[in-house]
Amino acid sequence: MSDRSQLISTGKPFQYDQERDAEFERLVKRYPMRESMILPALWLIQEQEGWVSQEAIAYAADRIGTFASKVYEAATFYTMYHLQPMGENHICICRTLSCWLRGKQEIVDYLENEIGIKPGQISKNGKFSLEEVECLGHCGTAPVVQVNGEFHEDMSMDKLKSLLATLK
Amino acid sequence: MEVKILSAKFDIKDSHRIEVAKEHGAYSTLDKVFSMTPAEVIEEVKNSGLRGRGGAGFPTGIKWSFLPKDTGKPVYLTVNSDESEPGTFKDRYILVKDPHMLIEGIIICSYAIGSHDTYIYIRGEYTTQVKALQAAIDEAYAANYLGDTVDGNDFKLNVTVHRGAGAYICGEETALLESIEGRKGQPRSKPPFPAVAGLYSCPTIINNVQTIASLPFILNNGADAYKAYGTEKSSGTHLFGISGHVTKPGMYELPLGLPLLEVIEKVAGGIWKGRKLKAIIPGGSSTPVLLPDEAKTATLDYESMAEHKTMFGSGGIVVLDETVDIVELAKNLLDFYHHESCGQCTPCREGLGWMLKIVKKILRGNGSMDDVDLLRELCDNIEMKTVCVLSAACTMPIRSYLDKFRHEFEAYVTTEDSPAAEEKQE
Numbered sequence A: 001m002s003d004r005s006q007l008i009s010t011g012k013p014f015q016y017d018q019e020r021d022a023e024f025e026r027l028v029k030r031y032p033m034r035e036s037m038i039l040p041a042l043w044l045i046q047e048q049e050g051w052v053s054q055e056a057i058a059y060a061a062d063r064i065g066t067f068a069s070k071v072y073e074a075a076t077f078y079t080m081y082h083l084q085p086m087g088e089n090h091i092c093i094c095r096t097l098s099c100w101l102r103g104k105q106e107i108v109d110y111l112e113n114e115i116g117i118k119p120g121q122i123s124k125n126g127k128f129s130l131e132e133v134e135c136l137g138h139c140g141t142a143p144v145v146q147v148n149g150e151f152h153e154d155m156s157m158d159k160l161k162s163l164l165a166t167l168k
Numbered sequence B: 001m002e003v004k005i006l007s008a009k010f011d012i013k014d015s016h017r018i019e020v021a022k023e024h025g026a027y028s029t030l031d032k033v034f035s036m037t038p039a040e041v042i043e044e045v046k047n048s049g050l051r052g053r054g055g056a057g058f059p060t061g062i063k064w065s066f067l068p069k070d071t072g073k074p075v076y077l078t079v080n081s082d083e084s085e086p087g088t089f090k091d092r093y094i095l096v097k098d099p100h101m102l103i104e105g106i107i108i109c110s111y112a113i114g115s116h117d118t119y120i121y122i123r124g125e126y127t128t129q130v131k132a133l134q135a136a137i138d139e140a141y142a143a144n145y146l147g148d149t150v151d152g153n154d155f156k157l158n159v160t161v162h163r164g165a166g167a168y169i170c171g172e173e174t175a176l177l178e179s180i181e182g183r184k185g186q187p188r189s190k191p192p193f194p195a196v197a198g199l200y201s202c203p204t205i206i207n208n209v210q211t212i213a214s215l216p217f218i219l220n221n222g223a224d225a226y227k228a229y230g231t232e233k234s235s236g237t238h239l240f241g242i243s244g245h246v247t248k249p250g251m252y253e254l255p256l257g258l259p260l261l262e263v264i265e266k267v268a269g270g271i272w273k274g275r276k277l278k279a280i281i282p283g284g285s286s287t288p289v290l291l292p293d294e295a296k297t298a299t300l301d302y303e304s305m306a307e308h309k310t311m312f313g314s315g316g317i318v319v320l321d322e323t324v325d326i327v328e329l330a331k332n333l334l335d336f337y338h339h340e341s342c343g344q345c346t347p348c349r350e351g352l353g354w355m356l357k358i359v360k361k362i363l364r365g366n367g368s369m370d371d372v373d374l375l376r377e378l379c380d381n382i383e384m385k386t387v388c389v390l391s392a393a394c395t396m397p398i399r400s401y402l403d404k405f406r407h408e409f410e411a412y413v414t415t416e417d418s419p420a421a422e423e424k425q426e
């Protein structure tokens, strides 16, 4: 959801921790072309840091043996890569067909009101970010929200309130 | 009405774990499969009538036989687990509840097509699902069902999970390949088809998760046992997702060919809150909508849906009750497809955005009759003039809304030359 037009520099060099390093080495053997590691490498960065910085892009390019522009191209095309730090709780609300039919707007309105930010924004204290996303593949238990990757299905106002209470 | 073929293990506790899955028959087909020739396996799949469950319904065995022989290049299998079409939610049940059925299917397919490397492309949002899948793959390696000697046979097979990162277009098979190769998910023009030049320019088969997961049953019980379910041309069972305005939304395994309205009534509990049915989207958001009268004669198979000028699609049935505003619905879907356009074709990138603008204008009450006509015209001018069918996946349903619910668009139109405006003045 971040501004996809520029990279942010942390001013510090990036490198994988031991666990990610090992996972990179395991995966790279699985592909006949090293550039296939571009998406996996970005995922490993995001898992480690929560977002993808300018230094991390340079690191991934180096590690793969490709141009930073190619890694940058992927990082900007695929919307799940964050090019800036997100809120501590990144809340995604499905806005598509079945969730829309079953009242996603009520959820968006409630969250906007409670947290005080609109989809696409990060709260000042860094606790929350909101994003409206496309169908999450859980249409049978709509409406659906995802918090830091975890699915919460069949959202009702009551469920939403208690979920938000645990995050605050 | 429900049957348990693919979902046989879904209700068993810990069915995702290899010991439990094996107790219930997982991997028991492999001895038989490895005693057959690859050609015999393909023949069995052809005879079963299995058709691709990713949306297009192409016969699976026939797709496999398009692979050129002896090219000297490796053959790749890619399993499509992108599951991003709005209204579709079936493959993830397999990933979480019975991943070993999928892995067994991958072994069967790989043996049949002579492939030693599988890539499973899973959408990035499936966080819990990817963990379950990877854990099952790790178990299968440890138990020697994957690796250098699959189940003790002289057959090597590696399975790698490749995570997408939030692009619907990567469900399109050639965009998926681009994505595995590390690029933007921009579809390739065909030909060449992936069977000839796919992943890394090598012969490649792309199949949906449910397609591959159907193989263990077919090989274990034979093509005839599979054909015992469904209709003559649409054999077998399907994991249907029923969502929207029904009392009991959810995923249900049903044989193909059942009457659509009966399924909505008996399986999904009918329209919620005692309301009336307005329309049904039969197979994911990209399929043209059916009016209640049309739905009366429709059955859940590829042929009946084609006769009703729509598509079976991915088995994602979305039910709309009488309160739905079709113009708002059109806006919701245009928003989706416009957002998900990969951007390489002007008619799709610009055209869908233009349509979205017009629908928003109509909703604001600033539209004219000409705008409604223009929308209809744009559908015709965008469709089939692009590299892939994402644009058509949008224009086909939008055209059906314009044709079947034109009065709803007109009701928003307020300029003076329109009958709707006159009505309002009266």
Ligand SMILES: Cc1cc2nc3c(=O)[nH]c(=O)nc-3n(C[C@H](O)[C@H](O)[C@H](O)COP(=O)(O)O)c2cc1C
Pocket (backbone or CB within 6 Å): B051, B052, B053, B054, B055, B056, B057, B058, B060, B063, B080, B081, B082, B083, B084, B085, B168, B169, B170, B171, B172, B173, B174, B206, B207, B208, B209, B211, B212, B388, B389, B390, B393
């Ligand atoms: C825009 C678009 C999105 C698609 N999304 C998916 C998807 O999420 N999952 C899938 O299996 N097939 C999807 N498909 C169909 C695939 O291109 C391909 O036909 C299918 O994976 C082949 O597998 P099958 O023969 O087993 O159905 C999509 C097609 C298009 C044009």
Ligand code: SF4
Pocket (backbone or CB within 6 Å): B169, B186, B187, B340, B341, B342, B343, B344, B345, B346, B348, B349, B386, B387, B388, B389, B390, B391
């Ligand atoms: S039709 Fe749209 S999604 Fe498909 S290739 Fe063209 S721009 Fe990309």
Ligand code: FES
Pocket (backbone or CB within 6 Å): A094, A095, A096, A097, A098, A099, A100, A134, A135, A136, A137, A138, A139, A142, A144, B086, B087, B088
């Ligand atoms: S429409 Fe929201 S999960 Fe599919």
